[in-house]
Structure formats: C-alpha cells, structure tokens
Amino acid sequence: MTKEPNFNTKSVHSGEKPDPHTGATATPIYSTVAYEFESTEQAANRFSLRSPGQVYSRITNPTFEAFEEKMTELENGVAAAATSSGQAATTLSLLTITDSGDNIVASTELYGGTITLLDQTFQNKFGINVKFVEPKPKKISEAINQNTKAVFTETIGNPKLNVLDIQEVAKASHQKNVPLIVDNTFATPYLCNPIDYGADIVTHSSTKWISGHGTVMGGVIVDSGNFEWKKGNYPSITKEDPTYRGGINFYEEFKELAYIKKLKNRYLRDIGATMSPHNAYELIQSLQSLPLRVKKHSQNAQKVAQHLQNHSKVNWVNYPGLKTHKTHDLAQKYFENGYGGVIGFGIKGGEKAGKQFVENLELFKHLANVGDAKSLAIHPWSTTHSQLTPEQKRAGGVTEDYIRLSIGIENQEDILKDINQSLKEV
Numbered sequence: 001m002t003k004e005p006n007f008n009t010k011s012v013h014s015g016e017k018p019d020p021h022t023g024a025t026a027t028p029i030y031s032t033v034a035y036e037f038e039s040t041e042q043a044a045n046r047f048s049l050r051s052p053g054q055v056y057s058r059i060t061n062p063t064f065e066a067f068e069e070k071m072t073e074l075e076n077g078v079a080a081a082a083t084s085s086g087q088a089a090t091t092l093s094l095l096t097i098t099d100s101g102d103n104i105v106a107s108t109e110l111y112g113g114t115i116t117l118l119d120q121t122f123q124n125k126f127g128i129n130v131k132f133v134e135p136k137p138k139k140i141s142e143a144i145n146q147n148t149k150a151v152f153t154e155t156i157g158n159p160k161l162n163v164l165d166i167q168e169v170a171k172a173s174h175q176k177n178v179p180l181i182v183d184n185t186f187a188t189p190y191l192c193n194p195i196d197y198g199a200d201i202v203t204h205s206s207t208k209w210i211s212g213h214g215t216v217m218g219g220v221i222v223d224s225g226n227f228e229w230k231k232g233n234y235p236s237i238t239k240e241d242p243t244y245r246g247g248i249n250f251y252e253e254f255k256e257l258a259y260i261k262k263l264k265n266r267y268l269r270d271i272g273a274t275m276s277p278h279n280a281y282e283l284i285q286s287l288q289s290l291p292l293r294v295k296k297h298s299q300n301a302q303k304v305a306q307h308l309q310n311h312s313k314v315n316w317v318n319y320p321g322l323k324t325h326k327t328h329d330l331a332q333k334y335f336e337n338g339y340g341g342v343i344g345f346g347i348k349g350g351e352k353a354g355k356q357f358v359e360n361l362e363l364f365k366h367l368a369n370v371g372d373a374k375s376l377a378i379h380p381w382s383t384t385h386s387q388l389t390p391e392q393k394r395a396g397g398v399t400e401d402y403i404r405l406s407i408g409i410e411n412q413e414d415i416l417k418d419i420n421q422s423l424k425e426v
Contacts, residue, residue, distance in 0.1 A: 007074065007189070007190060007291060008291045010070075010073050010074055011070075011074060011190075011287050011288055011289075011290050011291055012288045014069060014070040014073040014074065015027075015066045015067065015068070015069030015070030015071075015072075015073065015284070016066060016070070016284065017066075027062075027063060027066045027281060027284050028062075028063065028281075029063055029277050029278055029281045030057075030061055030062045030063045030277050031277055031278065032057060032061075033056065033057050034055075034056050034057070035053075035054040035055065035056075048244060048245050049244055049245075049248065049253075049261075049265060057274065057277070058268070058269060058272055058274050059264055059265060059268060059269050059274075060264070061274075061277050061280070062277075063277035063280045063281055063284075064082040064274075064275045064276075064277055064279075064280035065082075066280070066284055067082055067220070067275070067280040067283050067284050067287075068080040068081065068082050068220065070284060070287055071189075071204070071206075071210075071220050071222055071287075072222055074189040074190075074287070074290075075184070075189045075193055075194075075195055075202050075222040076193050076195050076196055076224075077195055077202065077222040077223055077224050077225065078223060078224065078225030078256050078257060078260075079222075079223050079225070079257050079259075079260035079261075080220055080221060080222045080223070080260065081220065081221045081260050081263050081264050081268060082206075082218065082219070082220050082274075082275040082280060083218070083219040083220065083221065083268070083273050083274070083275055084217065084218065084219065084273045084274055084275055084276075085205065085207065085217050085218065085219050085273070086183075086185060086203070086204065086205020086206070086207055086208070086218075086219040087113060087114075087117060087205075087219070088219050088271075088273035089203040089204065089205065089219030089220060089221050090114055090117065090152075090183065090203055090219075091117065091271075091273070092221065092263055092267050092268060092271065092273065093150075093152075093181055093201055093203050093221045093263070094122070094128075094149075094150055094152065094181070095126075095267050095271075096236065096237075096259065096262055096263040096266075096267050097149050097150060097179070097234055097236055097237065097259075098126075098128050098149045098150065098236075099128070099235075099236065100126060100127035100128060101127060101128075101129075101147065102128055102129070102147050102148070102149045103128065103129035103130065103131060103145070103147050103148050103149070104118065104122070104128060104129070104130045104131070104148070104149065104150050104151075104152055105130075105131050105133060105140055105143045105144055105148055105150070105151045105152070105178075106118055106130050106131070106132050106133075106151075106152045106153070107132070107133070107134075107135035107152065107153040107154060107157060107164075108132045108133060108134055108135070108395050108396055109134075109135055109153075109154065109157030109158065109159075109160050109162055109396055109397065110152075110153075110154055110157065110158060110183075110396070111154070111158045111183075111384075112158075112380070112384050112385035112386075112387060112388055112396070112398075113384075113387075114183070115132070115388060115392065115396070116387050116388070118130040118132075118152075119132070119392075129147075131143045131148075132395075135153050135157065135162070135164055135169065136165075136169075137165065137168040137169050137171065137172040138172070140169055140172050140173065141172040141173075141175065141176065144172075144173070144176040144178055146233070148176065148178050149178065149232075149233075149234070150178060150179055150180075150181050151169065151172075151173045151178055151179070151180045151181065152181045152183070153169065153180070153181070153182055153183070154182065154183040154184075154185070154186065155182055155183065155184045155185075155186060155187040155192055155194055155334075156186035156187055156320065156340055156342070157397075158186060158342075159318075159344055159380055159385070159396060159397050159398055159402065159404060160318060160344070160396070160397035161186075161318045161319060161320055161325070161340075161342060161343075161344055162320075162326065162327045163320050163327040163330040163331045163334060163335075164182065164330070164334075165330055166180075166182065166194050166197040166198060166199055166334060167197045167198050170197065170198025170199055170200075171198065173200075174198070177228075177231045177232035177233075178232060179200035179201060179227045179232075180198065180199050180200050180201075181199070181200065181201040181202075181203065182194040182199040182201070182202050182203070183202075183203045183204070183205075184202045184203070184204055185203075185204050185205045185208050185209070185371075186208075186340055186342060186370070187335065187340060188204075188209045188210065188290065188294050188340075189290075190290055190291050190294045190295075190336075190337055191294060191298070191335045191336060191337055191338055191339070191340060192334050192335050192336070195222070195224040195226075197334060199224065200223070200224050200226060200227040201221060201222070201223050201224065201227075201259070202221070202222045202224075203219065203220070203221050203222075204219060204220045204222075205218075205219055206218035206219055206220050206283055207219070207369070207371070208369070208370050208371030209290065209293065209294055209297070209341070209370075209371035210283055210286060210287060210290065210371075211282070211283055211286050211371070212286045212289070212290070212293050212371060212372070212373055213286065213372060213373050214367075214369055214371075214372040214373075214374065215282065216279045216282045216283055216286070217279060218275050218279050218280070218283055219275075221260070221263065223257075223259045223260045225256035225257065225259075226256075227259070229251055229258065229259070230251065236262065237250055237251050237258050237259060237262055238250075238251040241262070241266060243266060244265070250262045291337070293373065293409055294337070294338065294340075294341070295337055295338060296409040297338075297340070297341030297371075297407055297408070297409060298321070298337065298338025298339055298340055298341060299338065299412075300341070300407045300408070300409065300410070300412050300415060301319065301321070301338075301339070301340065301341045301342070301343055301405075301407040302319070302321045302338070302339065303412050303416070304343055304405065304407055304412075304415060304416065304419065305317055305319035305321060305322055305343050306322070307416055307419070308343070308345050308419070309322065309324070311423060313347060313348050313349075313353075313423045313426060314345050314346065314347060314348065314423075315345075315346035315347065315348055315401060316345065316346045317343065317344070317345045317346075318343065318344035318345065318397075319339065319342075319343045319344070320335070320339040320340065321338070321339030321340075341370070341371065341406055341407045341408075342370055342404065342405065342406050342407070343404075343405045343407060344397070344402055344403070344404055344405075345402075345403055345405070346399065346401040346402055346403075347401050347403055347423075347426065348401070348426075349401070349426060350400045350401045351379070351381060351382065351400040351401065353401070353426045354379045354381070354400070354401055354402070354403050355379050355382065356425070356426050357377075357403060357422050357423065357426050358377050358378065358379050358403065360421070360422035360425045360426070361377055361418055361419075361422045362418055362421070362422075363375060363410065363414060363415065363417075363418035364376060364377040364405070364418055364419075364422075365377070366378065368383060368384055369406070370404075370406035371406060372406060372408060373408050373409050374408045374410070375405065375406065375407055375408035375410060375415055375418075376405070376406040376408070377403065377404070377405050377406075378403075378404050379402070379403060379404075380398045380402055380404050381393060381398055381399065381400050381402060384404075385398045405419075
C-alpha cells in the first residue's frame with residue numbers, strides 16, 4: 001500500500017506476518033525461554049548487541065515483539081518495549097534515564113498507584129526525587145531544574161479526567177531539554193496520539209482498554225525517537241554502558257532507537273518485568289478490535305455522563321465529552337472518535353452514599369479496574385487512592401463523594417437502568 005493505512009486497518013494488520021515455517025496468519029505463541037544459536041560467533045554477536053536476534057525471552061521474544069511492532073505503528077513511534085504491567089512500564093520508562101540525585105516533575109493528577117510509586121518507592125528506595133505539580137505548562141516549566149530528567153503526565157488525568165495540553169507542556173519541557181513522558185492509557189491510541197503533538201515517550205497499561213476484557217496483565221512503552229538526548233544531561237543514554245563489550249554507547253550505536261535499546265537490554269534485562277508471550281498473543285488479538293470497542297465505550301459514556309448531569313442525586317459530573325468540563329476544548333483539540341470510557345461524579349450524601357451506590361449496582365461489577373468490556377464501578381476514596389493522605393487525595397480530585405465509572409460496551413439502556421435503580425435506593 002502506497003498510502004498510510006487507516007488506524008482500523010493498522011490495528012488488524014500491523015506487526016502480524018505469516019509464520020515462515022507453516023504459513024499460519026495468526027502470530028504464534030513462542031512459549032520458549034531460549035533460542036538455539038547457529039554458531040558460537042552468532043551467539044557472541046547477539047550477546048554483545050553487534051547483531052540482532054533472539055537470545056533469551058526475558059529481553060526478546062517473537063510474540064511480544066509482534067505486539068511491540070503493532071503498538072509502535074498505532075502510536076506513531078519508532079520502537080516499543082512490552083512489560084509485565086502498566087506499573088512496570090512507568091517504572092522502566094523513568095529508570096532508564098534517571099539516577100540517584102536526579103528528579104522527575106510529575107502531574108498531581110495521576111493514578112494513585114503511580115503517585116505512591118513515585119512519592120515513596122522512587123524517592124525512598126532509589127533516591128530519585130519527585131516534584132508533583134499541577135499539569136500546566138507554566139507550573140511544569142517552573143518546577144524543572146538542572147537535575148530534572150523527565151516530565152511525567154497522563155493524557156486524561158486520573159481521576160479528574162482533565163485533558164493535558166500536550167503541545168504546550170511538550171514545549172515547556174523541551175525548552176529545558178527534558179523529555180515529556182505521557183501515560184496514554186485512558187485515551188488509547190484510537191482517541192489520541194500524544195507523539196503527534198510533541199510527547200517524546202508514551203506508556204500504557206495494556207491491562208486496560210488494549211486488553212479490553214479484564215483478562216490480561218501487561219504494559220508497553222513507545223518511543224517517538226524524536227528527543228535529542230545529546231542536548232540534555234542523559235549519561236545513561238549518551239555515555240558508555242560498561243555492561244556490554246566493556247563499554248557501549250547506545251546513542252552512538254543505535255541513534256533514534258537508543259532509548260528503547262537501552263531500556264530493554266539493560267533495565268528490562270536486569271529487573272525482569274517481562275511480558276508473557278501468552279499475554280502478548282491475547283493483546284495482539286484484542287488490538288484488532290480496539291477501534292470498535294473504544295468507539296462504543298465512548299458513545300455509552302457520553303450518554304451516561306449527560307444523564308447523570310441532570311440527576312437530582314448527583315452533585316457534579318466529570319467527563320471530557322461534556323461542554324461543561326473545564327478541559328472540553330482541549331479534548332476537542334486532541335481527541336478523535338470520542339472522549340473515552342471513564343466518568344467521575346459526586347453523589348449527594350458523601351462517602352456513605354457513595355459506598356451504598358456501588359453496593360446497590362447489579363449490572364456493574366465492583367472491582368479495581370477500568371477498560372473492561374463490562375461496566376465497572378468503584379469508590380476511589382476508600383479503595384484505589386486509599387494509600388494517599390487526605391490532602392493528596394483532594395489535590396488529585398478524589399473526594400469522599402466521588403464515584404468512578406468505567407463504562408462498558410453493553411446496551412446503553414441497560415447501563416442507565418442499573419444506574420437509576422441504584423441511585424433510587426441511596
């Protein structure tokens with residue numbers, strides 16, 4: 001094809017090639033730990049990164065490489081690394097370019113687990129400081145100093161569901177020679193491609209909409225290949241790494257692929273947060289239907305948000321697709337095909353009413369996940385963000401009355417019927 005294929009076409013075909021031995025058109029599950037070498041010379045060259053090829057499935061495997069290739073094309077990047085979970089993707093995306101004494105500027109509007117990872121584990125275990133700021137270009141620019149190695153944000157902030165001004169935040173980061181890393185889990189590449197607007201690296205918890213069925217754990221990191229590592233202070237990329245050949249310069253050797261090559265061959269290798277080939281196989285299948293599912297999630301969520309907006313037992317509704325949402329203009333600028341499948345709303349009666357609402361639901365499942373084909377509900381104050389202090393919760397938009405709904409792909413009327421009956425009992 002001479003013209004770039006449509007997203008729907010790429011989601012089906014990218015990264016998938018007929019098996020060279022059997023002609024099978026579905027990517028096989030390569031359930032193997034290691035690979036036989038043709039010679040000692042070939043083995044030595046692969047171990048030293050002088051030539052490409054399979055060595056050990058902690059680093060590379062043909063099945064999750066097919067998933068990586070598909071995600072690279074869907075996010076308009078140059079290379080990707082699959083991981084065992086979204087948290088692993090976040091961790092490795094940052095550890096690859098940070099050292100003890102460095103700092104990260106992070107949004108206050110992040111998933112609670114990410115805040116804990118950065119606030120406690122990175123700072124207390126790794127000695128990497130984190131500055132949490134409102135995800136506005138001016139605030140981010142002011143927080144960056146000579147030791148800042150990354151800006152970390154989410155496309156749709158969890159839980160306020162505020163849409164990031166990607167272009168302006170990218171400009172603020174690049175003016176200080178710092179890369180912008182964007183967690184694109186809530187938007188998916190079907191709604192938004194942050195790399196097209198200046199983001200340098202994109203991460204996903206592929207456990208969510210990419211999987212789409214609540215059955216597979218995984219994560220992925222996609223690099224744009226655009227960040228100029230030489231301009232900033234990134235010795236982990238631009239200086240020699242002593243763990244290969246007595247000293248290999250990833251930047252000089254791999255150019256635009258340096259970041260992903262370093263991440264996989266050093267930090268994925270060392271930490272071992274590797275995706276299972278079985279999970280990669282399922283994620284490849286799920287990506288084929290991603291456009292159909294996310295479109296339906298978004299359509300259903302739009303209808304539910306509009307309904308809740310007019311309900312007498314609801315204080316407020318957060319959904320980027322509503323004209324009343326404070327970042328609706330940004331959502332219109334950056335999103336195509338819809339505004340996502342997550343809604344936040346405040347229920348009259350506070351924490352007690354919120355818990356009662358969740359327990360009254362019949363169709364919705366009460367569990368800690370989003371992006372499932374099934375509709376899900378949870379009370380974040382007492383669950384997903386419970387590890388945070390009350391001040392941290394409120395700063396991130398988690399209040400006692402807050403209910404998070406992940407809207408599934410069921411019939412719209414059935415979803416609304418369940419919400420109505422539960423609200424009636426509160």
